[in-house]
Amino acid sequence: MTFDSAVNEAVDFAIRGDFLEGFFREKRMKILDDIYTEFDQESYDETLRNDGRIEGIQIGARENAIANAKNFLRMNLGSPEQIAQGTGLPLEQILALKEELTREAVATTN
Structure with missing residues (x-):
């Protein structure tokens, strides 16, 4: 209906x-x-994003998803696209986390 x-x-x-x-x-x-x-669905979705939800993930769950994504990246378990799909985070955020981890690894070795 x-x-x-x-x-x-x-x-x-x-x-x-x-x-x-x-x-x-x-x-x-x-x-x-x-x-x-x-x-208005579009307005509703925008409100959710502005209220701290990203792609349907609530703030607490979002923090867990970020931690999981970092662990997957550190262990080299899956492509960024697969990690994004598995965690529900945007691909752009996964790529940014990957870059952040790379910078941290370089800083640690220097």
């Missing part, structure tokens, strides 16, 4: 059930407008 169909079906159900004594019947267009305005 599409989002539009689900919303319309829910509003129709509320109207048929006469919930809130006709409120839904009188306010149908306002309700639909509010629902569509309130939920």
Whole structure:
């Protein structure tokens, strides 16, 4: 069922059930407008990213994913693409972590 169909079906159900004594019947267009305005997937995804979630990973899990990625890179277990896929981190971040580990190794040997 599409989002539009689900919303319309829910509003129709509320109207048929006469919930809130006709409120839904009188306010149908306002309700639909509010629902569509309130939920915008792109805006929702952007909010998650801005709130500290990256690619669906919450902050605590993100720290674990970074630690795991570093371990995989140190042990040379998989390509950066595979590590990104396995940890859920963006490939760009895996490449940056790889570069960071390389710099740390060079600094340690000098």
